[in-house]
Amino acid sequence: MTLFVIGKPIKHSLSPVIHNFWINKYKLGLEYNKLEVEKDLLPSLIERVRKGKITGLNITLPYKKDIISYIDEISHTAKDIGAVNTVFLKGNKVYGENTDGIGFTKALEKKKKFNFLNKSIYILGAGGASYGIISRLIEKKVQTIYVANRTKQKTTQLLSYFKSKTKYTKLKFVDWKHLVPGSDVDLVINTTSFGMKKNQIIEINTENLKDSLILVDIIYSPKETELIKLFKKKGFFCMNGLNMLVEQAAVSFKLWFNISLKNEDIEEVKRICEASY
Numbered sequence: 380m381t382l383f384v385i386g387k388p389i390k391h392s393l394s395p396v397i398h399n400f401w402i403n404k405y406k407l408g409l410e411y412n413k414l415e416v417e418k419d420l421l422p423s424l425i426e427r428v429r430k431g432k433i434t435g436l437n438i439t440l441p442y443k444k445d446i447i448s449y450i451d452e453i454s455h456t457a458k459d460i461g462a463v464n465t466v467f468l469k470g471n472k473v474y475g476e477n478t479d480g481i482g483f484t485k486a487l488e489k490k491k492k493f494n495f496l497n498k499s500i501y502i503l504g505a506g507g508a509s510y511g512i513i514s515r516l517i518e519k520k521v522q523t524i525y526v527a528n529r530t531k532q533k534t535t536q537l538l539s540y541f542k543s544k545t546k547y548t549k550l551k552f553v554d555w556k557h558l559v560p561g562s563d564v565d566l567v568i569n570t571t572s573f574g575m576k577k578n579q580i581i582e583i584n585t586e587n588l589k590d591s592l593i594l595v596d597i598i599y600s601p602k603e604t605e606l607i608k609l610f611k612k613k614g615f616f617c618m619n620g621l622n623m624l625v626e627q628a629a630v631s632f633k634l635w636f637n638i639s640l641k642n643e644d645i646e647e648v649k650r651i652c653e654a655s656y
C-alpha cells in the first residue's frame with residue numbers, strides 16, 4: 380500500500396519529503412510518492428483508494444475541484460471551500476477533506492500565538508487557497524476580512540459566497556489597483572501565486588500600518604517573495620508558506636493514520652524542508 384500526491388506539475392512538491400519522514404519515524408512501512416497525472420486518470424486513482432490499494436491521496440493544483448466529482452462524500456469544510464486536498468477510505472466510502480485552512484491558522488497560532496478572534500485581515504487573492512483560509516477565518520470569528528484580487532469578478536463572487544455563510548464577520552471589497560490597508564489591519568495574507576517568479580512585485584502601500592502587523596505569504600518557494608522583502612524592510616514580522624504546508628500535512632497524516640504528530644515531529648520536518656530547497 381502506498382500514498383500519493385497528485386497534480387500537474389508536481390515535481391517541486393515537498394509533500395513526499397514531509398510524509399516519508401513521518402512514515403519512517405513511526406515505522407509505518409509505507410511509501411509516499413508524487414505522481415504527475417492527467418485529469419482522465421482521476422477516476423482510476425479513486426477506484427484504487429476504494430479497493431484499499433492506495434491508503435491516501437493529497438490533491439494539488441489543478442485537480443482540487445475536479446476530484447470532488449469522483450469521491451463519495453466530502454466534509455462540511457471541503458464543501459464550503461469547494462476543493463479537496465486529502466482523500467482516504469472512511470468506512471466503505473472514499474472521503475475528501477480540505478486541510479489548507481486549518482494548516483494556515485495552526486501555523487500562525489503556533490508561531491506567534493496569534494488569536495484570530497475579532498481581528499481585521501487583509502487578503503490578496505480569491506483562488507482556491509483564499510477560499511480555504513477564509514472559510515477557517517470565519518469559523519475563528521475574525522471581525523473583518525478585506526479581499527482584493529486581480530480579476531475583480533472573482534472577488535465579488537467570493538464575497539457574495541461567504542456573505543451568505545456569516546453574519547458575524549464583515550467582508551469587504553478592495554480594488555486590486557488600490558491596495559492601501561488601514562491601521563485597523565492586524566494581518567495581511569498573500570494567497571496569490573504572484574510572487575513565485577522573480578521580480579513579481581505586488582504594489583501595496585505600507586504607510587498606514589500598525590507596528591504589530593503580521594504578513595504571511597503562503598508561497599514557500601522562493602523562501603522570500605518580494606512582498607516579504609518589502610514588509611521585512613519596514614520592520615514587520617513575516618512568515619512564508621512553509622509552516623502552513625507542514626501543518627496542513629500533519630492534519631492529513633492524522634486523518635490517514637490517526638497519529639497526532641508532536642511539535643517535535645513538525646519542527647524536525649520543517650528543518651529538513653528548509654534545507655532541501
Ligand code: NAP
Pocket residue numbers: 440479482503504505506507508509528529530533570571572573575597598599620621623624625627
Ligand atoms: P489558484 O486557485 O489558481 O489561484 C491563484 C490566485 O493567484 C488567484 O487569486 C489569481 O488571481 C492570482 N494570480 C495569479 N497570477 C496572478 C498575477 N499575475 N497577478 C495577480 N494575481 C495573480 O491557486 P491556489 O490554489 O489558490 O494557490 C495560490 C498560491 O498558494 C500558490 O502559490 C500555491 O502554491 C500556494 N499555496 C500554498 C499552500 C501552503 O500550504 N503553503 C497551500 C495552498 C496553496 P486571478 O483570479 O486574477 O487569476
